[in-house]
Amino acid sequence: MQFDAELLLLAMAPVFLGCIGWEAWHVRRTHPEARIYNWRDTLCNTALALMHQGADKLAWLFVIPVYAWCYANYRLFDWRAGWWSFAVLFAAQDLLYYVFHRCSHRVRWLWAAHVVHHSSERMNFSTAFRQSLMYPVAGMWLFWIPLALLGFPPKQIVGIVLINLAFQFFVHTQAIGKLGWLEYVLNTPSIHRVHHARNACYIDRNYAGVLVIWDRLFGSYVGEDANEVPVYGIVEPLHTYNPLKATFHEWASMACDVARVRGWRNRLNALFAPPAWAAQYHASVRVGQSAFDTAGHTQRNNNAAV
Numbered sequence: 001m002q003f004d005a006e007l008l009l010l011a012m013a014p015v016f017l018g019c020i021g022w023e024a025w026h027v028r029r030t031h032p033e034a035r036i037y038n039w040r041d042t043l044c045n046t047a048l049a050l051m052h053q054g055a056d057k058l059a060w061l062f063v064i065p066v067y068a069w070c071y072a073n074y075r076l077f078d079w080r081a082g083w084w085s086f087a088v089l090f091a092a093q094d095l096l097y098y099v100f101h102r103c104s105h106r107v108r109w110l111w112a113a114h115v116v117h118h119s120s121e122r123m124n125f126s127t128a129f130r131q132s133l134m135y136p137v138a139g140m141w142l143f144w145i146p147l148a149l150l151g152f153p154p155k156q157i158v159g160i161v162l163i164n165l166a167f168q169f170f171v172h173t174q175a176i177g178k179l180g181w182l183e184y185v186l187n188t189p190s191i192h193r194v195h196h197a198r199n200a201c202y203i204d205r206n207y208a209g210v211l212v213i214w215d216r217l218f219g220s221y222v223g224e225d226a227n228e229v230p231v232y233g234i235v236e237p238l239h240t241y242n243p244l245k246a247t248f249h250e251w252a253s254m255a256c257d258v259a260r261v262r263g264w265r266n267r268l269n270a271l272f273a274p275p276a277w278a279a280q281y282h283a284s285v286r287v288g289q290s291a292f293d294t295a296g297h298t299q300r301n302n303n304a305a306v
């Protein structure tokens, strides 16, 4: 019987649920005052995971033929199956994941999907379940096309994408401290806690999927500081446990902003500028400033930090 790679995450569900059970038990025993789990938050996360699984399954139907076409017509290499080709596929996909993840934090169109993963103010294993069914619409699948061009068939692409995602489940926890030399090689719970924090010194750092070497190479690595406790969530808090609101709120906000601002430059910024643009625009609306209501006035705002 052949294992269907598309079902990897569902097949691992018992392991994921076991980890959640262990973490909830462990934290209650060691830090009874810490409220790491909330059943509404966990239910919302689980609903988001199931919605994401459904959308992903559907998306592969459309995306796999695109990979197959690129592979059949434009592949650069032919790989003999073995550890060497697996290592190249793994490293290439992990690097592309880093690029995708970094873009997802710097381009609002992609952030509109990725924000779902960050909008909880809690951090536990179930936070890994928070995924968006809108990833296929945002264009996440485009980032894996280079793998087909490198000569990897669609089934291997789907498999490695899901292996990467499955690994990332295990970095969503506060129950595990720093892991010694592994902190130099792998994405770890400590490294990923920083990624989920909105503290000024932590925000937009540590984009690693499996290997943290990309963050260290490209200057986006920050270590967890024992004196700076991570504060989880997003700059403009969501305050809902409704999975549909969590999925679509940023898309709705983006559409409102596009309709509201004047001038093509502002509209393009509303769609593709870093998310900080939107936070600053919303702040300006709250205080009645009009800098964004006319074309050509956004450059200075665009570069400002939130």
Ligand SMILES: [Zn+2]
Residues within 6 Å of the ligand: 101, 105, 114, 117, 118, 195
């Ligand atoms: Zn992220």
Ligand SMILES: [Zn+2]
Residues within 6 Å of the ligand: 117, 128, 172, 192, 196
């Ligand atoms: Zn995460």
